[in-house]
Amino acid sequence: MEPKVYRQMGLTDYEYGRIKEILGREPNYVETGMFAVMWSEHCGYKNSRPVLKLFPTEAPWVLQGPGENAGVVDIGDGQAVVFKIESHNHPSAIEPFQGAATGVGGIVRDIFTMGARPIAVLNSLRLGPLENPRNRYLMAGAVGGISFYSNCLGLPTVAGEVYFEPTYSGNPLVNAMAVGLIEHKDILRAKASGIGNDVMYIGARTGRDGIHGATFASEELSMTMEAQQPAVPVGDPFREKLLLEACLEIIKEDLIIGMQDMGAAGLTSSSCEMAARAVTGMELNLDLVPRREEGMTPYEIMLSESQERMLLVAKEGARERIEAICRRWGLEAVVIGRVTSDGIMRIKEKGRVVAAVPAKALTDQCPVYERERRRPSYLDRVQNTDLSSLPEPEDYGAALLKLIATPNLASKEWIYRQCDYMARTDTVAGPGGDAAVLRIKGTGKGLALTVDGNGRYCYLDPERGGAIAVAEAARNLSCVGARPLAITNCLNFGNPEKPEVAWQFYQAVVGMSRACEALQTPVTGGNVSFYNETEGEAIYPTPIVGMVGLLADIKHACGSGFSRENDEIILLGETHAEIGGSEYLAVIHSLVAGEPPQLDLEREKAVQELVREAIAAGLVRAAHDCAEGGLAIALAESVINGGLGARIELESSLRPDYLLFSESQSRVLLAVAPACRDRVLALARQKGIPATVIGLCGGSALEVSLNGRVLFNLSLGELEQTWRESIPALMAG
Amino acid sequence: MLLAKIYVTFKEGVPDPQGETMGQSLLAMGYxxxxSVRTGKYLEIKLATADKDAxxxxxxxxxxxxxxxxxxEQYRYTLEECC
Amino acid sequence: MKFGVIVFPGSNGEQDVYHALDEVLRQPVDYLWHGDTDVSGYDCLVLPGGFSYGNYLRAGAIARFAPIMSAVIDFARAGGLVLGICNGFQILLEAGLLPGAMLRNDCLQFRCQWTHLRVENTATPFSNRFRQGQVIRVPIAHGEGNYYVDAATLAELEANRQVVFRYCDPSGKVTTAANPNGSVANIAGIINREGNILGMMPRPERCVEELLGGSDGREMLASVVDWWQRGNSNGA
Structure with a gap:
């Protein structure tokens, strides 16, 4: 084969050579295409696999770790949570509405292929500044697509996060996470076992959309791509809803061995991955594949990424029942092949074999690259920036208002009011809090869910930034009273063939792993998205953590708002002079520099335990994580969320701006009834955690003074208005 | 075979928020x-018959x-021969 | 009293309604499939929220032709209680069981939020537990809830007290700012002239438990049960 042909498909000369070695012959065009998609980073993890091994993946409550369609975690009473996050960055950069919509569709399918009923969706977005019309278009499109798809499916979008940085202007990030609930006995693995069993195709017909999407996701974006508008699949949430209900019914009746979504790399990946897991092969007859377009070639059928399609391996004799269920839901169900014993993926068309390759060659024999790693030279410059000579703001009230109006800190209501976050009537706490809380019907328990990441911290120090992403996600869950159980992650990075990016990736994974170990939240799966670059410039390294936690008693779910006059406000943890990488530095001083805050994982763990214990003991009326924007922003958010003011009196030798806006880790604000104060303080002492009573809830203003001097006094109305109206005003152009 | 080209549009007086928004944008862009802008739907239906009246x-x-x-809504349509 | 909740392809509020009636109101309830043609034995039919047939073409336009709808129409014309919530309301409009039509929200976006509703008519099976003018809190979640009727029909609706719920501010004032979707006269829910078919965009089944932020929806659903029990004990 002409090198030009396989190179265009994304294969290197070396990889093509390996294919020839494995097959003992030249692959034909169809086979080369199958290898190209399966050996892409998106499907084969060829650049990330050795590094991902660093993640801790085990705990007694983890029922399914990485390697399946989604992770599964035990929550007691014979129930489990199924969850996973995935990126849809490249399609969203080209066509944000469909890109984001099909991102949701794909991740939801990953949940129900495990046999679970999807119960919630979360999203993580990274965009360039909203002052730029292109970024507004991307935001409106991505949010529109997410809400279109999940609303139609009847799935609540219960939480999310979004950050705006110039680094994402050419390469936005759209990560979607889905969560499902399942009985242990229904957990299904995507395996094709049972020689002779029917392989069935159900759902939408196959068209030419999205061919080579997996390869596309593994390449850098260029300006010409934007002009080309390459094949972005189009989502049909109505059909997905039918598919979801039909699949759950099929699973309930115990009719199948396994199933897999025909998503990235379509029929190729779903078939060979199921066969490889079961050490079997498959024979597929492409003449039987339902098609939307005429004249499709075997290559196109094998690689199409048409949405809302599912591949099933039926149990013996189950075929007619499966067909009947699908008919009832208005879906096509067709037997397109059978499971074979020889481990070969044999693809036929018009009686002719058009491809025959070992299933395991496509999956397990994907080459793995240990990429050269080099610490980027920019780090010395940014980390050693002198921050001590920055001028203090003259007016702290104005500084706070400016910060709270910055889109990274302002209300995200513009986004979440477009999403039906109440569907399924389980949402006890929806978007806008530290974490979403869902009740589990029929039990007294609750689930807590969050997504978190800080690309700026990771840019300044990927190891610490990675650890902080995990710690903060866990802190979010602890603040609502939930015990963190496990994470899924989406690792968004630049081109891993660049040593600097490989270094960032490695460092971030090391940091995340360290925090996962310490906080006992293993990794159950996720997704790697490399090549997030435009014009040769990589985005900030941006690992996103999706975490699930369990509340033993839903009645104890804790909010973040100050709501009762005279409640005492306690700050747990210590504030250090740490403004490196902070919002304060970026917004007020236009600097992205310094070191991200220190993270002492032992302290972090102890603070979180304390918060959970105090909440479970009924001692806490509100708890709120001090994160981006520091103590001042955390206070403002609690005041706005609860609709009640606060008077804060701080004592410290720190510079006022450092004290207010430092993003020191392992700090939590609590509001407690006066009668509970001493018990909380005693608990803190017992655990060796600094706890300071810093003020009282009450009134209709937030007043903060330091060493007796009032730094600012802002009315609740002004704070709330500034916070609420910022993003809508920017989006209005 | 016949091809029906059908245009479904809002009746006069019925608010069309999409159309209004597009109109405002076009004005803001300098047009x-x-x-005014009024939106509608365009549908194509292929019919097996060759009998135009039917x-x-x-x-x-x-x-x-x-x-x-x-x-x-109101509608209008055309019928034309097609392959 | 027995409820039937109709499931169309793409409905997604049916489980929420079922949960509210079964677990919270403790009333017998069944799902009815869109392909069914018999609704006998039920005292109230609920058309739930969701995206029947993807809401393609117009919300509710295709569902209106589902086989079960002939039976629903007969049931309604014979005086049976029918409650259409959100997409269910849209279907009732398309089926001609209630006057008017839905346009896209005037903000052109889907809206999920709590709204305040003023109860305009308590002499209905669906609102009799409320006080006249009472302000209740019920969430909405829709993209096409901008209710439209021409001026003549609106005058008729008002004259016959067919407007049951209107979007208002927390104090009960009917203002433009309190209108989340651009509906004519802030209309959130209407009833037919005979008083047995109610359609509303807000979702009462989503506010039947304090844990989820409010329980005014429980009062609304309990109104239906009360009304039915009163009617039956009188031998009506």
Whole structure:
């Protein structure tokens, strides 16, 4: 084969050579295409696999770790949570509405292929500044697509996060996470076992959309791509809803061995991955594949990424029942092949074999690259920036208002009011809090869910930034009273063939792993998205953590708002002079520099335990994580969320701006009834955690003074208005 | 075979928030001559028959029963030969 | 009293309604499939929220032709209680069981939020537990809830007290700012002239438990049960 042909498909000369070695012959065009998609980073993890091994993946409550369609975690009473996050960055950069919509569709399918009923969706977005019309278009499109798809499916979008940085202007990030609930006995693995069993195709017909999407996701974006508008699949949430209900019914009746979504790399990946897991092969007859377009070639059928399609391996004799269920839901169900014993993926068309390759060659024999790693030279410059000579703001009230109006800190209501976050009537706490809380019907328990990441911290120090992403996600869950159980992650990075990016990736994974170990939240799966670059410039390294936690008693779910006059406000943890990488530095001083805050994982763990214990003991009326924007922003958010003011009196030798806006880790604000104060303080002492009573809830203003001097006094109305109206005003152009 | 090209539009007086928003955008973009924008739907239906009168009766009925909502919408259509 | 909740392809509020009636109101309830043609034995039919047939073409336009709808129409014309919530309301409009039509929200976006509703008519099976003018809190979640009728029909609706719920501010004032979707006269829910078919965009089934932020929806659903029990004990 002409090198030009396989190179265009994304294969290197070396990889093509390996294919020839494995097959003992030249692959034909169809086979080369199958290898190209399966050996892409998106499907084969060829650049990330050795590094991902660093993640801790085990705990007694983890029922399914990485390697399946989604992770599964035990929550007691014979129930489990199924969850996973995935990126849809490249399609969203080209066509944000469909890109984001099909991102949701794909991740939801990953949940129900495990046999679970999807119960919630979360999203993580990274965009360039909203002052730029292109970024507004991307935001409106991505949010529109997410809400279109999940609303139609009847799935609540219960939480999310979004950050705006110039680094994402050419390469936005759209990560979607889905969560499902399942009985242990229904957990299904995507395996094709049972020689002779029917392989069935159900759902939408196959068209030419999205061919080579997996390869596309593994390449850098260029300006010409934007002009080309390459094949972005189009989502049909109505059909997905039918598919979801039909699949759950099929699973309930115990009719199948396994199933897999025909998503990235379509029929190729779903078939060979199921066969490889079961050490079997498959024979597929492409003449039987339902098609939307005429004249499709075997290559196109094998690689199409048409949405809302599912591949099933039926149990013996189950075929007619499966067909009947699908008919009832208005879906096509067709037997397109059978499971074979020889481990070969044999693809036929018009009686002719058009491809025959070992299933395991496509999956397990994907080459793995240990990429050269080099610490980027920019780090010395940014980390050693002198921050001590920055001028203090003259007016702290104005500084706070400016910060709270910055889109990274302002209300995200513009986004979440477009999403039906109440569907399924389980949402006890929806978007806008530290974490979403869902009740589990029929039990007294609750689930807590969050997504978190800080690309700026990771840019300044990927190891610490990675650890902080995990710690903060866990802190979010602890603040609502939930015990963190496990994470899924989406690792968004630049081109891993660049040593600097490989270094960032490695460092971030090391940091995340360290925090996962310490906080006992293993990794159950996720997704790697490399090549997030435009014009040769990589985005900030941006690992996103999706975490699930369990509340033993839903009645104890804790909010973040100050709501009762005279409640005492306690700050747990210590504030250090740490403004490196902070919002304060970026917004007020236009600097992205310094070191991200220190993270002492032992302290972090102890603070979180304390918060959970105090909440479970009924001692806490509100708890709120001090994160981006520091103590001042955390206070403002609690005041706005609860609709009640606060008077804060701080004592410290720190510079006022450092004290207010430092993003020191392992700090939590609590509001407690006066009668509970001493018990909380005693608990803190017992655990060796600094706890300071810093003020009282009450009134209709937030007043903060330091060493007796009032730094600012802002009315609740002004704070709330500034916070609420910022993003809508920017989006209005 | 016949091809029916059907246009479903809002009746006069029915608010069309999409159209209004597009109109405002076009004005903001400098198209000062834009007086109004009204949106609608365009549908193509391939019909097996070659009988224009029968097709016309059928399309009329489809529009009335399903494709347009007479409370807010009106419709018109053309029929042409197609392959 | 027995409820039937109709499931169309793409409905997604049916489980929420079922949960509210079964677990919270403790009333017998069944799902009814869109392909069914018999609704006998039920005292109230609920058309739930969701995206029947993807809401393609117009919300509710295709569902209106589902086989079960002939039976629903007969049931309603014979005086049976029918409650259409959100997409269910849209279907009732398309089916001609209630006057008017739905346009896209005037903000052109889907809206999920709590709204305040003023109860305009308590002499209905669906609102009799409320006080006249009472302000209740019920969430909405829709993209096409901008209710439209021409001026003549609106005058008729008002004259016959067919407007049951209107979007208002927390104090009960009917203002433009309190209108989340652009509906004519802030209309959130209407009833037919005979008083047995109610359609509303807000979702009462989503506010039947304090844990989820409010329980005014429980009062609304309990109104239906009360009304039915009163009617039956009188031998009506």
């Amino acid at each position: 000062q001559g834009v007086l 097709a016309s009766r059928e399309v009329e009925e489809m529009c009335r029963r399903l494709l347009a909502n007479s409370v807010i």
